[in-house]
Structure formats: C-alpha cells, structure tokens
Amino acid sequence: MAKPLYVYTGSDWVPVASELESTSQYLPIQQAQAPFRNLIINGAMQVAQRGTSTASITTAGYYTVDRWTINISSQGTWTQSVENDAPTGSGFRKSLKMLCTTADAAPAAGDYVLVRQIIEGQNLQSIRKGTADAQLLTISFWVKSNVTGTYVCSLYDADNNRLTGQSYTVSASATWEKKTITFPADTTGAFDNDNGGSLYLDYGLGAGTDRTSGTLNASWATYSNANYLAGQTNLAAATNNYWQITGVQLEVGAVATPFEFKPYAQDLAECQRYYWRNTPGTPFGTYCLAQVRSTTQVEPIVDFPVAMRVGPTSIEYSNLSIERAGIGTYSLTVLSINVGNYNGPYATKLAGTNNTSGASAGQSVSIINANNSAGYLAFNAEL
DSSP: OOOOEEEEOSSSEEEESOTTSOOTTSOOHHHHHOTTOOOSSSTTOOOOTTOSEEEEEOSOEEOSSTTOEEEEESSOEEEEEEESOOOTTSSOOOEEEEEEEEOOSSOOTTOEEEEEEEEEGGGOGGGOTTSTTOOOEEEEEEEEESSOEEEEEEEEETTTTEEEEEEEEEOSTTOOEEEEEEEOOOOSOOOOSSSSEEEEEEEEEEEOGGGTSSOOOSSOEEOOHHHHTTTOOOGGGSTTOEEEEEEEEEEESSOOOOOOOOOHHHHHHHHHTTEEEOOTTSOOGGGEEEEEEETTEEEEEEEOSSOOSSSOSEEEEESEEEEETTTEEEOOOOSEEEEEEEEOSSEEEEEEEOOOOSOOTTOEEEEEEGGGOSOEEEEEOOO
C-alpha cells in the first residue's frame, strides 16, 4: 500500500490518501510555503505607529495604519481608524476603517477619495513586467461596508504610466466578505529596479465623473482618468457610511494562497523602513544621544532600528528634554529640529535649537521625554 502524502495548506499539514488520489484541491507545496510572497506590507493592519484614530481628514497622507495612505481631493471628510474587528476564524484581529463624517453626495469632476499602498520597484522584479515572461498578479482581501454596490481595485504602474483595474461587489451590508481578483500580465514597461514608488495599489471609495465616466481597463493600458475608477460606488454619499479592509495579499500567479502571517516583529521592521516612531512615554536611551554645541544648540545623533528606505525626508517630535548623566535633566524647549547634513538610511544627525542654560559646549547628553510625558521623535521616509 502506498504511503500517505502530506501537503501544507498554509495553516496545517493535510494528509492525502495516496499518490494515486487527486491533489488538485491542494496548493503545490512550493507555492504554499514560499516566504515573502505577499508584496503588501502590513496587510493584516497590525502596525499603527502614528496612532489608531484620526478624524477630520480632508487631505492626502498617512494617518494610522502603517504603509496605507489616503489620497483625497475635495470628496467629503473622513475618520480613519484601526478597529478590533475582523472576520471570525480568519486569524485576523484588526482592520482599517474609513468612516465618512461629512458627505459629498454629488462629487464634482475633480473629486476623489481612495486608500492606497505604494510598492518599491526593487520589490517587484519577480513580476517580470515588461518581458515576454510577465506574470499574473492575484490580490485577496476581506472587506466590510454598510454600502453595498460596485467598488474598484486598481493597479497603477507609475514608472510607465500604465493602469489596470477590476471591480468587486460588496453584496451584504455590514458583513465581512472575502474577495479575490486576478490581474493580467503586462509585457509592456518594466518596473524600475530601485527604491522609488513603482506600483500603486488603489481601493476606490468615490470619485467624480472625470474618473468614473470611462471603462475599467481589464488589460493593462496607458493611464486614463476616465477609466481609473469607472463604476465606483460613492461611499461619501452620506455620513456614517463606512468601508473596512484587512487581510490584503498581493502575489505573483493566478492562485490566491493562504495569507502569509508574519511575526509582529517582522511586520514592524518592514514598516519602520518607511516610518519610525519611538514608543511614547519612555526614554529614547541610546537611540538618541546628543552633543551640546552651546547653551542654545544640541546635535542629536539617531541610529535607526532598521535601514530606512532613504535618509529621512522629514521628522516629527513632541515633549523633548535633554539629560546628562550624573548632572540631571535640563529644561528644554525645542524651537526647531531639522534633518542635518549627516543623513542616511542607517542614522542621522539633527540640528536642535533650545533654551537650555546650564549646559556647555562639548557635553554629551541624551534626548528624553519631558517629565515622562508622551514625547516622541519620529522619522519619515515614506514613498
């Protein structure tokens, strides 16, 4: 009698009765086990360094869940939040939620709102786009909304100005539904092999006629505004309309494999390549040492926990003090702090201006939170 075969399904080893029995229902073991097959970072919405809720959103930017940005132009006002709500039994515990707080029931031609992730070109080379061996792409995700109808998921190639998009349907109100979409291969236009933003994954939430009046590009084609979000439901039609998403996986091939769950530390490190923020309420310790140049200037040196995409392009800070071992804590009000001349993906030197008296040039100090408040220092290298 033949020995049983075992195939890994993504969550467990499943026995197959014998090698004579069909295994067509199972994923190939090489595909099921392949690490780093998900091109999306933070698809389970686990990491939110900036916070878990931001209200009154009317402009584009990153607000809560890492790596997920809002692109918006004059279409409503929104609250974005991280919810402890996900499909039962899916393994997911969190989701990203977009809630409309000011409606735009009749969007003008230039209005739009969408949720986006931008992917580096050097992470996309396995797609082989622009060659005769170009690969299909499959995206799977869970979605929930109180507004049923047609929604658009699109891929935009920023290196070659090419677009493809497909629709999916929210069939039941306030119910988690799993969606799978396969995008065609594109033999035209290779992705740049660098750390720039090459591929935009966009989830439409609403748009005016200039982005909805055409026809979705089932195949890749030159970008056209009219075809971008054709057929998209207007989630901004009424206040309290919402849309939630989790479990986003984009992978090479025509098969949606089980979601690639990663250790939290791995998810966090991947996000910190683009944005790093210290833990609020705790000292910076050795992550932020500084040298005193004068009673009004300090130069902090910051080592990043992971290599950032580029040297940070901007920083954020709040409630900072300086401390010198054996002497005590100096009162510090930061008037300006900017990325200095020594700035790279591994570390940066900042130029800080303060009103400190009692410190003298040449002293070494640490930057800490003021009076154990929720101080922070954050670095941005987002696409």
